[in-house]
Amino acid sequence: MPEGDTVHLTAKRLRAALSGHLLLRGELRHPQLVEHDLAGRTVLDVRSVGKHLFTRFDDGRSLHSHLRLDGSWHLYRPGMPWQRPAHQARAVLETAERTAVGFLLHDLELLPTAEESRLVGHLGPDLLDPAWSDDHTAEALRRFTARGASELGLVLLEQRVMAGVGNLYKNEVCFLLGLSPWTLARDVPDPAAAVTLARDLLLRNADRPEQSTTGELARGRQHWVYDRGGQRCRRCGTRIRTAKQGDDVHARMTWWCPTCQPGPSPTRESGNRTR
Template identity: 75%
Template structure:
């Protein structure tokens, strides 16, 4: 599932391309919304909240989309060839000079703009909210502390705690703080540091497609432990280990360095 910065960047690009533009074509190729035609509507804005994206129209409605595991928004010029098969397209929004195509958007909702909170009101503070202040930090900390018995790796992924963290940033935050992903939240020495670091990493990468947590622009050196199973830790040389964390559809691969991140670990498989 994409990180919040990926959705933020998609929203930024859609906002620049579509805001103020009248749609020549507005197809919703989703079984639930196929009868709705948005042609003739003007896009009034595009907003993101965590991993959720809202495209707003001048008739007082918004189109909500969530990328899940395989969704994506692409921008093209008219007549350009799409990079993904047409049968994967779920939304086509075309203006005079741009075509926005939403591929594999399994979650689509067309709803009144005034009711967007129905879909995102349960979320914790958005780490990329431009209005972020100490109130947001305090609320995220309160929600994190309320999950004292949860493993920190899972708590960081919980969008009801704070919105925007995916498996990449959860992994890197745990490494940079020297915490095993299985450490209970109650045993985390400084929970506020996890919030600050997660926000800092997301902000660093919010305006570019490349996601680096090490500071390196080289893709081969972009991450500390994420995606590096079996490779040597960049700090101590210990082999990076992996194990599944979480249950069912919430299970994710955890990467960690057992030397740099001491503490609870899963039983040997």
């Protein structure tokens, strides 16, 4: 599932292409929305909230989309061939100069702009909220510490704690904190550092497609542990280990260095934590 910075960048690009422009074509190919035609509407704004996107129109409605695992928005010049099959398109928003196509958008809803909170009001503070303040930090910290009996990696992924962290940043935050992802939240020495680090990493990559946590953009040098199973740790040389964290459909592959990140770890056989 895309990280919050990917969704933020998608919103930024859609806003630049569509905001203030009249839609000449506004097709919604979702089964529940096929009767709606947005042609003639003007796009007012495109906003991201965590991993959610809202495209706002001048009739007081918003189009909500969530990319999930395989969704994406592409931008084209009118008449350009699409890079994905037309049958995968769920939304087509076209102005005189640009065409935005939403592919494989499983979650798509048209709702009053005033009711956007119905879909995102349960989320924790958005780490990329341009109005981020000390109050946002305090609220994220309160929600984090309230999950004391949960594992750090799972708390970082919990959008109700703070919105925007995906599996990439979960792994990298745990490494940079020097903590096993299976450390209980109540055992994290400095929870505020976890919140600050998560926001800093997202901000660092918010305006570019490349996601680097090491400060390097070269291929293969961008991450500390994420997607580096079996490779040597960049700091100590220990081989990076992998295991799944979470249950059932919520299980996510996890990478960590057992030397740089001491603490609880799973057994390969059961997945249970051992000390």
